[in-house]
Amino acid sequence: MGKKRKHIETEVVEPQKKDDSAVERPKRTLFGWKDKDAVKEDEAPQQGQGFFRNKEKVLVTCSRRINYRYRHLMLNVVSLLPHCKKDNKVESKSSKGMALNELVELKSCSSCLFFECRKHKDLYLWMAKSPSGPSVKFLVNAVHTMEELKLTGNHLKGSRPLLTFSSNFDKDAHWKLLKEMLTQIFGTPKDHRKSKPYHDHVFVFSIVDDHIWFRNYQISVPHNESDKIARGGLDKMTLVEVGPRFCLNPIKIFGGSFGGPTLYENPFYISPNLIRSMEKKKKAGKYAKKVKAKTRRKMHELENPLEPDEFADMWKQ
Template sequence: MGKRKAEAQLDADVAEDEAPAPAPVQKAADTTPAWHNKEKVLLLSSRGITHRHRHLMLDLIQLLPHCKKDAKLDTKTDKGVISEVADMKGCGNVVFFEARKKQDLYLWLAKTPEGPSVKFLALNVHTMAELKLSGNHLKGSRPLLSFHAAFDEQPHLQLLKEMLTHMFATPKRHSKSKPFHDHVVTFSIADNRVWLRNYQIVSEAVKKGAAAQDGMSLVEVGPRVCLQPIKIFAGSFGGPVLYENPAYVSPNKIRAAVKKQNAGKYATKVKARSKRKQHVAANPAPRDELAGVFRNT
């Protein structure tokens, strides 16, 4: 019996060796489109930033799913370290919030490591939590960028348009973005400043007679910020100056002028008081003969 089992097992092994190999299973072709644009934005701030400016930074983080945030930096003397941090994070764009005197906010947009870079003064800052607007778009959706026609009129505005596009345009098919558009980020030029607004796209059915048409409307979401350009540098956070805004006035000079004006008001008031005293001393009032009639009664 043992011999027969051994012969049967041997015949089975030979048949298995001579059998043709099974055809390889063909995997389904991956139809997912490739993600070509690898643009990333590093978003960070300096020390001394206020709560309002910090909330603005958090609002921008929600608008930019392709951004990376980092800890606060102490960069009062050398801003070259920001380019090194961007290199370690694998980011080619930087949005840097620089706080001064716990009241002024300077916003830097830079291409690292070669530049260019733009320095703005941020004014009229209003966050989404502060405005409480009715708009509410989906987090991570790709925005439509809308630029004012004035951006194409001057060379420095054309450069600003290109840099804003690199910062705020979410790459197509990004892993953290949603594959549709439901909000518009607008950049307008007024008073030599860039005004940023964010609107939700709302679809509305409009009935006209028997036919129904789909209409679109915009509802503001926020945040709001006004950016006054100061200088455009050829390098990253420095280098030769390509453009300088002649209408820019430092906030320190504005505060100094206000203090000087208030000091002038006080000096005028003191001068008028002393002049009144001199007038009273030089022109004494005549003595009233009836002034002491009722004192002794």
């Protein structure tokens, strides 16, 4: 049996404290090691100038009883925007603006894309900056989803797009406002956690006949090997369409979020309900012409009766 040690002999071993005087390891960059003093010099002007960081987040949702084609279009837009958040369907009522503003605030977003379907036929797109506005209401035409087109283009999911606009966006004030809203909503913020640091596709917005046409193209560059670009490959760069396709017809621009004072109203906009009623009237006019022609024929036969035939009853005997 060993002897028990006295409590006096036991000594508590204190953990060794870290040496604060140890030199920190310098940060590494793509171009090599970066000194600590250089890092401080780079960060100092940014802090003094109030460095801006883009924290744009977009809420994407739709109304109830939406058509399957329009739902697929919404899902295609969600796949193109890594900085968006998808939410449940919202009832399309007069109070939808209040509900959407609350959802945007709960999801900590700054913008909203709301796909509203009416009569299972017409698709309207609300594009709003919350909570102060402005907001735009579009009629969506010429919808073609990625599943329908089956194009050969393919780009990395989550990569940052390049935004290009036609020159006529700078002509009028309302087109300038729409350009700024499209830039903020469809432009993926730099260093976003869900985005990839690549630019391999282009969003094209062009104005034709007072409509905004959207196209998505992949940037294709010829390669000799898996990691090398062919000599002169950048000059041979081509664009391959990916999809989806749609056309936006602006209806109204409001000063607030989903409402407020009207800043712009499209004078050339015609409601699809009015177009359908005009087509029905044309068809109703054709039927009315047929009925009138039939009555005129009967009146003509009554006014001009045929002479009795002498030989009509000869063969009855």
